[in-house]
Amino acid sequence: xxxxxxxxxxxxxxxxxxxxxxxxxxxxxxxxxxxxxxxxxxxxxxxxxxxxxxxxxxxxxxxxxxxxxxxxxxxxxxxxxxxxxxxxxxxxxxxxxxxxxxxxxxxxxxxxxxxxxxxxxxxxxxxxxxxxxxxxxxxxxxxxxxxxxxxxxxxxxxxxxxxxxxxxxxxxxxxxxxxxxxxxxxxxxxxxxxxxxxxxxxxxxxxxxxxxxxxxxxxxxxxxxxxxx
Ligand code: SF4
Ligand code: SF4
Numbered sequence: 001x002x003x004x005x006x007x008x009x010x011x012x013x014x015x016x017x018x019x020x021x022x023x024x025x026x027x028x029x030x031x032x033x034x035x036x037x038x039x040x041x042x043x044x045x046x047x048x049x050x051x052x053x054x055x056x057x058x059x060x061x062x063x064x065x066x067x068x069x070x071x072x073x074x075x076x077x078x079x080x081x082x083x084x085x086x087x088x089x090x091x092x093x094x095x096x097x098x099x100x101x102x103x104x105x106x107x108x109x110x111x112x113x114x115x116x117x118x119x120x121x122x123x124x125x126x127x128x129x130x131x132x133x134x135x136x137x138x139x140x141x142x143x144x145x146x147x148x149x150x151x152x153x154x155x156x157x158x159x160x161x162x163x164x165x166x167x168x169x170x171x172x173x174x175x176x177x178x179x180x181x182x183x184x185x186x187x188x189x190x191x192x193x194x195x196x197x198x199x200x201x202x203x204x205x206x207x208x209x210x211x212x213x214x215x216x217x218x219x220x221x222x223x224x225x226x227x228x229x
């Protein structure tokens with residue numbers, strides 16, 4: 001899932017300066033699980049903005065709503081009437097959802113209400129850890145299903161670095177040394193031989209440091225059509 005957190009209220013308010021008809025749209029997917037973009041957060045932000053406007057003696061009209069997923073056109077279409085003629089939308093979605101809203105409603109100012117942080121998962125109630133950076137060439141088969149690319153502070157593919165203490169990474173803050181975890185996991189699986197070969201430098205051309213990535217599945221449709229014929 002994509003993990004995000006609320007932008008500071010001050011920043012949201014500054015971005016909103018001058019807009020009088022505003023709708024706040026939550027997203028019921030990933031960001032609602034991390035308590036950033038669900039209906040409750042929409043209501044809280046709306047209340048904060050109304051209260052701030054009242055204290056300042058300014059006028060603002062705020063409508064609250066939500067979309068099941070802001071990152072797919074078919075889920076956005078049903079809110080066309082709701083979005084209507086607002087002059088600003090605060091999107092409580094991840095950065096993908098905000099961009100889809102801005103693309104769909106170019107005549108309306110679309111503002112992000114969240115800071116998108118990482119791809120991760122809850123490891124215990126209320127605690128989310130990063131698990132993947134979308135490197136485009138997954139190495140989990142060699143590392144016992146534990147990702148060193150996203151979870152090693154130095155992104156080492158041949159670890160550990162020598163800085164870990166009692167299983168904790170040298171960056172501290174109760175961060176586990178992922179290479180200790182990988183070692184323990186492979187040991188449990190009786191597969192320690194996997195850690196022995198030196199992994200060559202990673203080919204980052206599949207990662208985000210290159211051109212914007214895209215995936216085109218249309219060739220699959222052509223194959224299916226030919227097979228059906
Ligand atoms: S190796 Fe790459 S694709 Fe696999 S989990 Fe790690 S970052 Fe994600
Ligand atoms: S202590 Fe472990 S997790 Fe931390 S940087 Fe070194 S190898 Fe990576």
